[in-house]
Amino acid sequence: MSTVRIKFQKTGLSIFFSHLDLQKVMQRALKMSGLPVWYSKGFNPHIYMTFTLPLSLGHESLCESFDFRLEEDLTEQQILEAMEGTLPDGIILTAAGAPDYDASQIKYALYKIKMYGDKAILNDCINDYQTNPEIIVTKVSKKKTTEINIKEQIKDFKVVEEGKDTLTFTALFPAGTTYNLNPSLLLEYFSNKFGIDANGCDVLRVNLLDESLNILQ
Amino acid sequence: MIDNKLKSILLSVQKPARYTGGEPGCIIKNKDEVDVRFAFCFPDTYEIGMSHLGMKILYDELNKQDYIWCERCFAPWTDMMAKMKEHNIPLYTLESKTPLKEMDIIGFTLMYELSYTNVLAMLDLAGIPFYAKDRDESHPLVIAGGPCTCNAEPVADFFDIMVLGEGEFLDVEVCRVYNECKKQGLSKLETLKALSKIQGVYVPSFYDVKYKEDNTIESVTPLYDAPIPCNKHIVKDFAHLPFPTDTVVPMAGAVHNRAMVEVLRGCIRGCRFCQAGFIYRPFRERDKDLINQGAIDLCKNTGYEEVSLTSLSTSDHSQLEDLLDDMVPWTQKEKVNIALPSLRVDNFSESLIEKTTKIRKSGLTLAPEAGTQRLRDIINKNVTEEEIEKTAKIAFEGGYTHIKLYFMMGLPGETMEDIKGIVDTAQKIIDIFWSMPNRPKGKPEVSISVATFIPKPFTPFQFFGQNDGELIKEKQAYLLECAKSNKRIKVSYNNPQESLLEAVLARGDRRLAPVILDAYLNGCMFDSWYECFNYDAWMASFEKYGVDSRFYANRFRPYDEINPWDHINYGVTKKFLVEDYERSLQAITSRPCNKQCYSCGANKLLGRACFEYSKN
Numbered sequence A: 001m002s003t004v005r006i007k008f009q010k011t012g013l014s015i016f017f018s019h020l021d022l023q024k025v026m027q028r029a030l031k032m033s034g035l036p037v038w039y040s041k042g043f044n045p046h047i048y049m050t051f052t053l054p055l056s057l058g059h060e061s062l063c064e065s066f067d068f069r070l071e072e073d074l075t076e077q078q079i080l081e082a083m084e085g086t087l088p089d090g091i092i093l094t095a096a097g098a099p100d101y102d103a104s105q106i107k108y109a110l111y112k113i114k115m116y117g118d119k120a121i122l123n124d125c126i127n128d129y130q131t132n133p134e135i136i137v138t139k140v141s142k143k144k145t146t147e148i149n150i151k152e153q154i155k156d157f158k159v160v161e162e163g164k165d166t167l168t169f170t171a172l173f174p175a176g177t178t179y180n181l182n183p184s185l186l187l188e189y190f191s192n193k194f195g196i197d198a199n200g201c202d203v204l205r206v207n208l209l210d211e212s213l214n215i216l217q
Numbered sequence B: 001m002i003d004n005k006l007k008s009i010l011l012s013v014q015k016p017a018r019y020t021g022g023e024p025g026c027i028i029k030n031k032d033e034v035d036v037r038f039a040f041c042f043p044d045t046y047e048i049g050m051s052h053l054g055m056k057i058l059y060d061e062l063n064k065q066d067y068i069w070c071e072r073c074f075a076p077w078t079d080m081m082a083k084m085k086e087h088n089i090p091l092y093t094l095e096s097k098t099p100l101k102e103m104d105i106i107g108f109t110l111m112y113e114l115s116y117t118n119v120l121a122m123l124d125l126a127g128i129p130f131y132a133k134d135r136d137e138s139h140p141l142v143i144a145g146g147p148c149t150c151n152a153e154p155v156a157d158f159f160d161i162m163v164l165g166e167g168e169f170l171d172v173e174v175c176r177v178y179n180e181c182k183k184q185g186l187s188k189l190e191t192l193k194a195l196s197k198i199q200g201v202y203v204p205s206f207y208d209v210k211y212k213e214d215n216t217i218e219s220v221t222p223l224y225d226a227p228i229p230c231n232k233h234i235v236k237d238f239a240h241l242p243f244p245t246d247t248v249v250p251m252a253g254a255v256h257n258r259a260m261v262e263v264l265r266g267c268i269r270g271c272r273f274c275q276a277g278f279i280y281r282p283f284r285e286r287d288k289d290l291i292n293q294g295a296i297d298l299c300k301n302t303g304y305e306e307v308s309l310t311s312l313s314t315s316d317h318s319q320l321e322d323l324l325d326d327m328v329p330w331t332q333k334e335k336v337n338i339a340l341p342s343l344r345v346d347n348f349s350e351s352l353i354e355k356t357t358k359i360r361k362s363g364l365t366l367a368p369e370a371g372t373q374r375l376r377d378i379i380n381k382n383v384t385e386e387e388i389e390k391t392a393k394i395a396f397e398g399g400y401t402h403i404k405l406y407f408m409m410g411l412p413g414e415t416m417e418d419i420k421g422i423v424d425t426a427q428k429i430i431d432i433f434w435s436m437p438n439r440p441k442g443k444p445e446v447s448i449s450v451a452t453f454i455p456k457p458f459t460p461f462q463f464f465g466q467n468d469g470e471l472i473k474e475k476q477a478y479l480l481e482c483a484k485s486n487k488r489i490k491v492s493y494n495n496p497q498e499s500l501l502e503a504v505l506a507r508g509d510r511r512l513a514p515v516i517l518d519a520y521l522n523g524c525m526f527d528s529w530y531e532c533f534n535y536d537a538w539m540a541s542f543e544k545y546g547v548d549s550r551f552y553a554n555r556f557r558p559y560d561e562i563n564p565w566d567h568i569n570y571g572v573t574k575k576f577l578v579e580d581y582e583r584s585l586q587a588i589t590s591r592p593c594n595k596q597c598y599s600c601g602a603n604k605l606l607g608r609a610c611f612e613y614s615k616n
Ligand code: B12
Pocket: B043, B044, B047, B048, B049, B051, B052, B053, B054, B055, B057, B058, B107, B108, B109, B110, B111, B112, B113, B115, B143, B144, B145, B146, B147, B148, B163, B165, B166, B167, B168, B171, B255, B256, B262, B274, B275, B276, B277, B310, B311, B312, B528
């Protein structure tokens, strides 16, 4: 038995799958692939599967992954070939192999975010972010609602591209098994203050980084 | 394909994956390489529609033709519908996101009367005129199929054609003829005339309906040589009819998300309340090897972990045990669960339960339908008390502790004794549990679910007047009273107002079209959804058009009255329905078709006897 990590991109139409949908998609894909997947023993055998880091509905990503177990060792090519044609539009497998890092190592995620709208308004957003010492947002979790200053948590905020009516920036947001900061919180802050369409922004998770900001591959 | 405006909307509604398509198995073609673009529309949510086997069958069949591209479309839930209206986004197909207006043919499936307003909502969102008479060659042809077309007179004015009976082959034939007409540049009227020549095609505008003073029908006159009666279409050689082995796999939780193989069509039982039991006649079985091989392929192609052997009465398949013997080895190896959804109480054997529960155990459902033997005889549900008890015993021995029982109330000949009988039946089952030395651990639970009986066309009870709301409420209250003392019995029943509407629409005529449209315009949609059903709005629309719901629902219909569906032929004759209704009045049962033929007429569709009686 061996544990395999599949890396994939979640783009295009597949951004509308929730995390729960995605789990089902992958489960069915493994089943369809005919791979000798290991099932838990017991009354109701199921495929053992863990996702490295959940992604929000509506976000694209180039660096998703999940682990599962195979009953026999197979090459990357054998696995990827077997999985062909089993996935919905927009989910693209990029690699399969032994897990290379532990999910607990993840501390940051690099996001690339494209905003659409009137140029002046987009500039207001950026100015506000850069000049304001504090960006206070309300974070709603299952247990409680808290006010947090996200500015002190976000790193390396950079404008990388400016179009006629678009503006793209990148930034590192805390991520990992213990704490996550959803970049949508920043977009909602812009939306509340300047009226941009937060849902209309393109949010792309580019890669994951560890504590010393090394990219986890 | 999805721009930022649509994306933003999708992210603001519940379950956006319903509206995006792109599932494995969905078919993408080049629009420039096809002649006929067909949108298969299901007038309910994605989750319900993606559980519909009929859609999978026709999608597969149409897309096998190079010149046709069949895409899917479902009713957007109310939140999405509101957003689409607000932002002027026309209803689009899931595969290519093409507005419905640009399609050649829009085919609705009418499975359930309470989805009629959703048809109008979908046309509205698509920007297509409601009434067939208001559409010309520049609009798509709007057609309907599915069980409700046996009497879809209330919505007949909205459709250009209706397909009666089974869609296989017929759907392709409709597209072929349509395409010929389109190439020749024929007018809509000429196209409809050509289509009306196909057996199973009903062109509502080719039948002129006249009413009497008392609102009953005076006459139905065919125009342009349209056939009268208009016959339904069936697949004679169902035994060897292939079925799709690669289907779209829905990603956002369908209600029935599993592989489905239809093992037989029709039903031999003749339960007098069941419309499906009559309109899907004659009974035909699929070949067991075809089923087995197809099931293997289907599971492999779709990755499903459950395969359901569906039909109206799966345990009546004469080779079921052999089929299960063939299926058990591979399903166990592949960790696929076999589900038998329509087991009957009377031939529910121990070996059957063993085969289906080898992998997983869940609750068990049984449908005695009525609480006393006398009433079960009236409705021809040929199940005895002993059989129910025996089944419960087998189920408990098999480890089940929860049994769900389905009943109806408001049946012909019903008394309060019969209502009490419902609770007595449940109590009996609980007593059996406690009396068993080898009972499973835990406590038993019996849920009884009681639906209001709705008389439907083409059944022997089509003449019967539905119990009115007051009487049903009285019976429901009495039922609760009877069940009060036992905590292990859980009672649920449906809303009698919803049942009234369903009864009106089921046996309605064309005078209802403006009422339905008015109800839609006043916000009625998703009428079968508890959170959307608006009885008062419906009643206001009835009143506005001077239509009395009781005329359709609660009145006994004399045998010689012309029913709105009498010019349509589903095989079973009115003569037979009258005879069978008469038998019911005397509590005389009818035997299953494989034991005795009552000459209902359905065999004429086959062109031979339904069964070889010498074999039995
Ligand atoms: C699977 C199923 C469901 C699933 C999936 C939804 C669905 N409607 O299929 C679920 C569980 C969600 C469901 C829910 C309900 N169901 Co249901 N369901 C069935 C079942 C078991 C199978 C349907 C099926 O796939 N049949 C097999 C296919 C091949 O037949 P078909 O659908 O008739 O399609 C053929 C033709 O009609 C035709 N055709 C159909 N559509 C079209 C369209 C075009 C354009 C063309 C050309 C041809 C065409 O071609 C097809 C191939 O031959 C049937 C019973 C049965 N065995 O038929 C009940 C049945 C359809 N359901 C029924 C009911 C009452 C309901 C519910 C109201 C239950 C409830 N109280 O909530 C809801 C309503 C939901 C809805 N809006 O439809 C009744 C409908 C009776 C009626 N008209 O009054 C039936 C007949 C069961 C019965 N015995 O009473 N159901």
